Amino acid sequence: MGAIKHILLAAAVAMLTASCDLFDEDDITPDDTTPEETPADDPDPEAPEAEDDAFLTDEGGRVFSYVPAGDLLPTSGPGHADTTIYRPDIGFPLEDAAFLNSQVYRYGGSQGSINGMDGGQCHDSNYDYPWQDTFCESRSRNQIMCPDGGHEGVDIRAASCIPETGADHWAVAVEDGRIIAPSSSRYTVRLQSDDGTLYRYMHLKMDALAVSDGEVVSKGQRIGKVSNDFFNSSGERVPTTFHLHFEMYQNYAPDEETAPIFDQVSPYMTLVNAYEKKLRDGE
Amino acid sequence: MKNLLFAGIGLTLVFAGGVIAQTRSAEDGEALQQTLQEKAVRIPARPTATDASKEDQSRAARPLPRQPNWAEVRADLERTAGEDAQQQTSQQTLSRAQTRPVAPPPGLRALTANRLANVERAEVDRVLIPLLLPAHPDIRDKLKVYGMENVYTATAAIDENASLSITGTCNRVIGGDPRVVEFRKRLAEKPRRLSGTGAEYHISRNDYGVDLSFSKFGCGYVMNIECGNPADDQRCAADAYVGSLAESMLLANPERAGGQ
Numbered sequence: 001m002g003a004i005k006h007i008l009l010a011a012a013v014a015m016l017t018a019s020c021d022l023f024d025e026d027d028i029t030p031d032d033t034t035p036e037e038t039p040a041d042d043p044d045p046e047a048p049e050a051e052d053d054a055f056l057t058d059e060g061g062r063v064f065s066y067v068p069a070g071d072l073l074p075t076s077g078p079g080h081a082d083t084t085i086y087r088p089d090i091g092f093p094l095e096d097a098a099f100l101n102s103q104v105y106r107y108g109g110s111q112g113s114i115n116g117m118d119g120g121q122c123h124d125s126n127y128d129y130p131w132q133d134t135f136c137e138s139r140s141r142n143q144i145m146c147p148d149g150g151h152e153g154v155d156i157r158a159a160s161c162i163p164e165t166g167a168d169h170w171a172v173a174v175e176d177g178r179i180i181a182p183s184s185s186r187y188t189v190r191l192q193s194d195d196g197t198l199y200r201y202m203h204l205k206m207d208a209l210a211v212s213d214g215e216v217v218s219k220g221q222r223i224g225k226v227s228n229d230f231f232n233s234s235g236e237r238v239p240t241t242f243h244l245h246f247e248m249y250q251n252y253a254p255d256e257e258t259a260p261i262f263d264q265v266s267p268y269m270t271l272v273n274a275y276e277k278k279l280r281d282g283e
Numbered sequence: 284m285k286n287l288l289f290a291g292i293g294l295t296l297v298f299a300g301g302v303i304a305q306t307r308s309a310e311d312g313e314a315l316q317q318t319l320q321e322k323a324v325r326i327p328a329r330p331t332a333t334d335a336s337k338e339d340q341s342r343a344a345r346p347l348p349r350q351p352n353w354a355e356v357r358a359d360l361e362r363t364a365g366e367d368a369q370q371q372t373s374q375q376t377l378s379r380a381q382t383r384p385v386a387p388p389p390g391l392r393a394l395t396a397n398r399l400a401n402v403e404r405a406e407v408d409r410v411l412i413p414l415l416l417p418a419h420p421d422i423r424d425k426l427k428v429y430g431m432e433n434v435y436t437a438t439a440a441i442d443e444n445a446s447l448s449i450t451g452t453c454n455r456v457i458g459g460d461p462r463v464v465e466f467r468k469r470l471a472e473k474p475r476r477l478s479g480t481g482a483e484y485h486i487s488r489n490d491y492g493v494d495l496s497f498s499k500f501g502c503g504y505v506m507n508i509e510c511g512n513p514a515d516d517q518r519c520a521a522d523a524y525v526g527s528l529a530e531s532m533l534l535a536n537p538e539r540a541g542g543q
Contacts, residue, residue, distance in 0.1 A: 056327070125316050144470065180438065181429070193434070233443070233444040249505060251454060251456065251503035254464040254467035259498040261503065
């Protein structure tokens with residue numbers, strides 16, 4: 001009886017632990033790099049429909065679209081509806097096409113199954129529009145804008161699934177600024193602009209950065225390659241998908257009288273705006 | 284003991300049931316993707332200039348360049364200088380044995396950049412705003428400053444498992460989405476205050492550690508502790524460590540305040 005009791009208690013503890021892990025960062029399934037989880041759709045031999053001509057497309061002819069800010073996947077948290085464009089003039093942080101969506105609650109993520117999205121990270125729909133917001137997606141930690149626990153940036157997949165294609169996809173400076181102490185972090189590069197915005201680029205290939213400590217960089221200059229670098233203090237790799245986690249800090253105040261709080265704001269609509277400019281003007 | 288056993292079984296079944304209930308089929312996933320596509324916003328290839336301009340203006344936050352309140356800086360320095368003089372007198376009266384301060388006293392004190400071991404003077408000279416650094420002796424001589432006119436960042440490796448950075452600027456961004464404006468106003472109604480410097484502050488946790496954001500002298504600062512294991516390392520998991528660092532600050536460019 002004692003043995004049975006221990007087994008049941010252990011099972012209960014394991015269940016509890018698993019439920020807590022629901023909120024871990026960018027956790028992925030063990031078979032995340034399996035490319036053949038879902039067969040690719042047959043290529044459409046026909047020309048794009050006439051309706052598509054009316055909408056903005058990327059260089060591959062796909063119509064760009066995005067789910068409204070704060071509208072997250074089911075069971076992935078309340079989100080944070082923020083349509084603010086904090087930096088109207090910044091560029092997009094990747095050189096090529098890109099796809100904002102969840103690394104946790106979609107194909108290849110540890111919680112994909114609760115949305116019927118079992119499969120590897122290279123699933124076609126992860127690399128297609130529409131974009132979806134992931135700011136304040138459920139996490140166990142509290143952030144000022146996500147008081148019930150939330151993801152403090154957005155996650156961006158590159159133009160192709162790197163484990164499958166082996167392609168290099170470059171992250172670039174979104175505006176003129178200075179690179180801050182990349183060697184002081186195992187998986188983060190910071191960019192500081194002169195008017196006080198701070199950006200964090202996470203999970204780049206840290207042993208092959210294109211910038212150096214303190215370097216002054218220009219908008220569009222290459223910083224590093226999108227990868228999945230994520231390490232604990234022992235230097236052990238923490239599993240995550242291939243993506244850029246992008247954060248934006250602003251010294252924000254609601255009005256001229258209120259004291260500012262310098263913290264992370266939702267970059268989602270700022271990036272929609274930057275991507276629109278990139279597609280429209282080639283910025 | 285039997286009750287505990289039943290509770291364990293019940294808990295297990297509840298969680299097992301929850302996991303099963305939450306699992307969806309591949310068809311559900313495809314349907315969800317279809318739903319996302321249906322509610323997605325597409326952007327006209329040729330928007331009218333007036334429509335785009337109106338929409339952008341309503342959603343855009345507004346930059347607000349601000350100058351620091353140097354008079355407040357001077358007042359803080361004078362106050363702590365007075366406290367230090369009083370403390371020194373008391374110490375001399377009580378004992379002359381203690382020659383090495385254990386922890387920095389709370390508040391703001393001036394320390395010129397050439398007394399900071401790892402700071403380049405030119406980086407400090409570029410900065411036109413109050414350049415605040417944590418005063419803790421274990422950190423201050425490891426700090427490296429990256430200065431620009433309106434913003435600076437200082438970084439230091441605390442040890443092999445944790446690092447610190449602090450960024451400051453007086454420029455602000457205001458406005459934007461009315462829902463966010465209201466949310467932020469509610470936040471501002473209940474600030475916590477650092478007892479050492481009197482600054483309003485908020486604490487956030489993130490993937491890599493903890494942020495303490497504080498406003499002082501009309502400017503905003505964010506101090507970040509990054510830990511290799513943020514959930515287990517008390518310097519990131521609890522508020523005490525980052526809070527204690529923010530209680531005692533150094534002003535590395537006191538000449539900007541005048542009279543120092």
